[in-house]
Amino acid sequence: MSQSLLTRVQARVDLHTSRKVRGLITGRGTSLFTGHGEDFDDLKAYQPGDRISDIDWKATARSGEPLIRRFTEQRIRHIAIIADTSRSMSATAADGTDKLEAMLLAAGLVCFAARQHADQVGLVAGTADAPETLPMRSSDAHLELLLRTVQRATTAQAGEGDDRWLLERAHRWIRRPSLLLFITDEARPSPDLEADMRLLARRHDLLVLRIRDADPLQPDRLTHSVEDSDADHDLLDYTRRDPAVRRAVQRYREAREQQVTAMLDGLHIAHALTDGADSVVDDMIRLLRAPRRPHGRR
Amino acid sequence: MVMVLWWVTLIILGVGLIAALIALRFRRAHAKRPTIRVANSAYVDSLPAVKRSRRIALMLAATSVLLAATLVLTSALLSGRLATERVEQPSTQSRDIVLCLDVSGSMSAVDADLLMTFNEIVQRFDGERVGLTVFNSRAVTVFPLTHDYLMSRRQLEAGAQLIGGQSSTTAEGDAKATENDRDALLEQLRATSQSTGAGSSLIGDGLVSCSQQFDRSDESRSRFIIFATDNQLAGTPLYQLPEAMEAAKRRGATVYTLAPDSVIGGAELEELRTETERTGGRMWTTGSAQSVDTIVAEIQKSQAAKTGGAKRSYYTDHPAPFWLASLLAMVGVVAVGWRQR
Numbered sequence: 001m002s003q004s005l006l007t008r009v010q011a012r013v014d015l016h017t018s019r020k021v022r023g024l025i026t027g028r029g030t031s032l033f034t035g036h037g038e039d040f041d042d043l044k045a046y047q048p049g050d051r052i053s054d055i056d057w058k059a060t061a062r063s064g065e066p067l068i069r070r071f072t073e074q075r076i077r078h079i080a081i082i083a084d085t086s087r088s089m090s091a092t093a094a095d096g097t098d099k100l101e102a103m104l105l106a107a108g109l110v111c112f113a114a115r116q117h118a119d120q121v122g123l124v125a126g127t128a129d130a131p132e133t134l135p136m137r138s139s140d141a142h143l144e145l146l147l148r149t150v151q152r153a154t155t156a157q158a159g160e161g162d163d164r165w166l167l168e169r170a171h172r173w174i175r176r177p178s179l180l181l182f183i184t185d186e187a188r189p190s191p192d193l194e195a196d197m198r199l200l201a202r203r204h205d206l207l208v209l210r211i212r213d214a215d216p217l218q219p220d221r222l223t224h225s226v227e228d229s230d231a232d233h234d235l236l237d238y239t240r241r242d243p244a245v246r247r248a249v250q251r252y253r254e255a256r257e258q259q260v261t262a263m264l265d266g267l268h269i270a271h272a273l274t275d276g277a278d279s280v281v282d283d284m285i286r287l288l289r290a291p292r293r294p295h296g297r298r
Numbered sequence: 299m300v301m302v303l304w305w306v307t308l309i310i311l312g313v314g315l316i317a318a319l320i321a322l323r324f325r326r327a328h329a330k331r332p333t334i335r336v337a338n339s340a341y342v343d344s345l346p347a348v349k350r351s352r353r354i355a356l357m358l359a360a361t362s363v364l365l366a367a368t369l370v371l372t373s374a375l376l377s378g379r380l381a382t383e384r385v386e387q388p389s390t391q392s393r394d395i396v397l398c399l400d401v402s403g404s405m406s407a408v409d410a411d412l413l414m415t416f417n418e419i420v421q422r423f424d425g426e427r428v429g430l431t432v433f434n435s436r437a438v439t440v441f442p443l444t445h446d447y448l449m450s451r452r453q454l455e456a457g458a459q460l461i462g463g464q465s466s467t468t469a470e471g472d473a474k475a476t477e478n479d480r481d482a483l484l485e486q487l488r489a490t491s492q493s494t495g496a497g498s499s500l501i502g503d504g505l506v507s508c509s510q511q512f513d514r515s516d517e518s519r520s521r522f523i524i525f526a527t528d529n530q531l532a533g534t535p536l537y538q539l540p541e542a543m544e545a546a547k548r549r550g551a552t553v554y555t556l557a558p559d560s561v562i563g564g565a566e567l568e569e570l571r572t573e574t575e576r577t578g579g580r581m582w583t584t585g586s587a588q589s590v591d592t593i594v595a596e597i598q599k600s601q602a603a604k605t606g607g608a609k610r611s612y613y614t615d616h617p618a619p620f621w622l623a624s625l626l627a628m629v630g631v632v633a634v635g636w637r638q639r
Contacts, residue, residue, distance in 0.1 A: 090335070092334055213339070218336075224334045226339075229335055245345070
């Protein structure tokens with residue numbers, strides 16, 4: 001690959017974002033990461049979780065609804081990407097693209113935004129057998145290396161997904177309070193990892209991006225066989241077309257989705273579920289701009 | 299069971315086998331199609347709906363294979379014309395048998411038994427013509443050569459009842475002799491003893507009369523006389539026994555003689571035996587138990603020899619079960635295919 005991954009991500013971001021959003025990213029550079037700095041950014045409606053001290057009382061009085069001032073975060077931020085690079089991330093996403101591509105775009109978007117402000121970005125990835133960690137640095141070469149490391153690690157031959165190991169490693173590795181982006185798929189983080197997630201969210205500002213998996217039945221694509229990256233099952237065409245099976249699979253996925261969502265919502269962790277590379281940029285921007293509690297304070 | 303067009307069956311089975319092999323190849327190619335890799339779908343295998351669906355799919359596949367095999371097999375058998383072969387001698391239709399019974403006084407004790415024997419012989423044949431002539435001083439044709447077995451059995455039955463006062467245990471239904479039959483027969487029996495002045499029990503004349511029953515002299519037919527007499531002559535016949543035998547032989551008839559087993563008349567019986575054997579026939583005394591079997595066997599054997607054993611095969615197809623099976627299999631294949639969609 002001759003072109004740098006970072007450049008490709010930038011091209012994709014430009015392609016995907018509306019002018020308004022692009023303005024937010026490129027105009028003043030750091031709008032994606034709002035925080036508590038000196039430079040006034042803009043006003044926005046108060047939402048539960050925002051600091052009372054940030055409320056702009058004059059503006060509130062003028063408009064009749066509570067408004068808070070947003071400031072551009074000025075100090076150098078520390079960002080870490082926790083990438084699930086297990087073999088299941090090399091499979092197909094719900095929209096038919098590769099899950100890896102969506103993961104690279106999401107990570108690239110963060111890197112790209114961080115570059116504008118010289119934020120430092122680190123990486124926790126890999127599996128227990130082949131851990132991949134990169135310290136927090138801000139150089140372009142480092143960001144490029146980070147993306148390439150994610151790309152290289154995520155293959156069909158990679159280890160089995162182990163989110164407990166990954167979360168524990170992130171907890172041990174990232175000492176400084178940071179902005180964490182955990183990129184994984186729809187089955188993770190598993191609901192029984194609530195304790196690990198809480199531990200991580202208490203210290204850091206944690207975002208979770210989950211990439212939806214492709215339908216395991218693929219009833220419209222019977223010219224292709226379906227293979228799971230972990231399980232060795234051979235579904236018969238008849239089964240793949242069976243409406244009863246389709247309903248059962250749908251019910252199972254919905255139940256799983258509900259459990260994971262309930263766990264994340266219960267911990268007040270911002271999270272998004274994306275269908276794949278085609279929609280990941282929009283979903284990422286929505287996730288980054290979502291109101292969230294300041295990290296480190298509960 | 300024979301296969302008339304067995305090679306068609308082989309061709310269809312061969313084509314079916316080739317089709318199965320091609321289908322298998324396609325299946326293998328189908329298994330080698332490109333794959334879509336998905337993740338986190340291990341749960342699919344444990345879903346009850348999937349297990350049920352898999353079971354149904356396998357069952358349907360097995361059923362359709364079985365039905366297709368049945369369809370090929372039955373249509374192959376059907377096309378091969380599975381049939382039973384029946385070998386027949388066409389000449390069985392051209393046998394004539396005249397039963398010739400001496401009803402003179404000396405025979406009265408055994409006539410009923412002889413009629414029963416005749417009845418038994420008649421029942422053994424199928425397709426032959428049978429006629430009955432009784433004689434004493436004159437010969438009377440009770441019934442001429444005919445295919446009407448029902449009538450002939452009734453007449454023989456009536457005769458046995460009339461003479462011996464006994465009823466055949468074999469007669470049943472339509473074959474039961476009626477009052478009319480007996481009355482008619484009584485008339486005929488009386489007629490045999492109306493004197494012509496030449497005495498009674500004219501054996502030679504009786505035999506000649508019997509020989510004259512054979513018609514269609516221009517056709518090549520097998521002719522038999524089953525001649526029941528004791529050869530006790532009383533009077534002056536027009537024909538002596540040797541002359542009568544000669545006349546029978548000239549008409550192409552073989553004479554089989556049944557003589558009552560008696561202590562008297564040894565010389566007459568000996569003459570009878572000699573004369574009978576000159577026509578190519580045999581003589582039995584009624585005492586010998588196997589006479590009926592032997593007569594029937596002899597007649598059938600001599601017949602085969604005469605016609606040179608030219609046999610013809612008749613095939614009777616049995617399509618019904620295979621037709622039904624293939625129809626059901628076809629319906630089944632369509633139904634399973636529809637279900638498999």
